[in-house]
Amino acid sequence: MALRIVASRPDPAVVSLPWATPLEDWDDEYVVPLPRGLSRHVVRIIRLRSRTYAIKETNEEIAFREYRLLRELRQLGLPSVEPQGVVAGRTDPAGGELPAALMTTHLRFSLPYRSLFAQGLSSADSLPKLIDALVVLLVRLHLAKFYWGDVSLSNVLFRRNAGAFAAYLVDAETGELRSSLNDRMREHDVTVGCENVFAEILDLQASGTLDSAVEAHAVIGQIQQRYDALWGELTGEEEFPTDEMWRIEQRIERLNDLGFDVDELDIVTDYAGQRIRLQPKVVALGHHARELRELTGLEVEDNQARRLLNDLAAFTAHYELGEQDRELVANRWMTQVYEPIMAMVPAEARGKLEPAEIFHEILVHRWYLSEQAAEEVGIFDTARDYIETELRKRPDEAISQATDWGTSVG
Numbered sequence: 001m002a003l004r005i006v007a008s009r010p011d012p013a014v015v016s017l018p019w020a021t022p023l024e025d026w027d028d029e030y031v032v033p034l035p036r037g038l039s040r041h042v043v044r045i046i047r048l049r050s051r052t053y054a055i056k057e058t059n060e061e062i063a064f065r066e067y068r069l070l071r072e073l074r075q076l077g078l079p080s081v082e083p084q085g086v087v088a089g090r091t092d093p094a095g096g097e098l099p100a101a102l103m104t105t106h107l108r109f110s111l112p113y114r115s116l117f118a119q120g121l122s123s124a125d126s127l128p129k130l131i132d133a134l135v136v137l138l139v140r141l142h143l144a145k146f147y148w149g150d151v152s153l154s155n156v157l158f159r160r161n162a163g164a165f166a167a168y169l170v171d172a173e174t175g176e177l178r179s180s181l182n183d184r185m186r187e188h189d190v191t192v193g194c195e196n197v198f199a200e201i202l203d204l205q206a207s208g209t210l211d212s213a214v215e216a217h218a219v220i221g222q223i224q225q226r227y228d229a230l231w232g233e234l235t236g237e238e239e240f241p242t243d244e245m246w247r248i249e250q251r252i253e254r255l256n257d258l259g260f261d262v263d264e265l266d267i268v269t270d271y272a273g274q275r276i277r278l279q280p281k282v283v284a285l286g287h288h289a290r291e292l293r294e295l296t297g298l299e300v301e302d303n304q305a306r307r308l309l310n311d312l313a314a315f316t317a318h319y320e321l322g323e324q325d326r327e328l329v330a331n332r333w334m335t336q337v338y339e340p341i342m343a344m345v346p347a348e349a350r351g352k353l354e355p356a357e358i359f360h361e362i363l364v365h366r367w368y369l370s371e372q373a374a375e376e377v378g379i380f381d382t383a384r385d386y387i388e389t390e391l392r393k394r395p396d397e398a399i400s401q402a403t404d405w406g407t408s409v410g
Helices: 012-016 060-075 113-118 123-143 183-207 216-235 246-257 287-296 302-318 326-344 355-373 379-389
Strands: 004-007 043-048 051-058 082-088 100-105 156-161 164-169 238-241 260-269 275-285
Touching (some): 004 012, 051 060, 123 216, 183 216, 238 246, 287 326
Antiparallel strands (some): 043 051, 156 164, 238 275, 260 275
């Protein structure tokens, strides 16, 4: 059978990979030592010239189905890995059939949950944040009428998000985009998620990477509670008298605080015109990220965007620039604060954290230094201290490339 490669963004170098060799036998010429999660398939992360890919061996039909589904999710703006292509028709030198391979672009600065705990994250602080990121991802997928079928920590990658985490779907093999998603299907996803996370917690404890004092039942209870609360806030109806119209704006503000934009509201009055029923119909995460992108061109996670917007607001107040055009002020903040600080990070430390996460940590570090000094410490003095005392000690979370150390998309 002839080798067949289907790719959304063709990389000619893909043809040169050793497709006649089983993936588990690929050597260091291609495979890079980046952390990868557990999988029932053989998975390798490989470097091909200046690009990094994750490759998974699987059944050809499943590979094409997952490839197309991941493309649809990306087109919907949902957090998932980017599909690169499928390689089918593989055979070994003796003519024996080899599994098809699904290629996805490696998600930079992302880590599987096991690697995060292996780096020594505090279970008391980090586990609730990981659970919260998983729940937010699940809610976003359900809002898009995506049935996951295999919710677990193992099937996502995590990126740091201003002290929290953002979760990205990495395995859509069991998923399905539907025209509608009923309550039973949503409940089934939550139940499966609770069962899988329960088992993953016990496994972490058995391996010694998670404190044995962590109560798995309490954690999975948090999954259900957080999911119900977030789903209710994003989709729930509320009814109020017509003389309380301010509650419409209040609901929108609450959703914005959660990081969601409201694209459509369903507002219905009763026959007497005395009461209003309000229900959000279309919501999308990324309120702060979109605002920051419009002002600066920066592409960051939503919590990171909120943090940077707060610093921009403090910059505006400090220099009394409130009367000036906000985009001009944002440009001044970029050129006088953000970009100079990013330029201070040495090349060998640029694979440790994303630029926006480094800036967030510098702001946190500044608070601690100022508290110790009993006076405000300058941002540039803080940055120098943070880079030397904190950042250099961190493990790399990405393959550092000069071309990837950008500050904006435009």
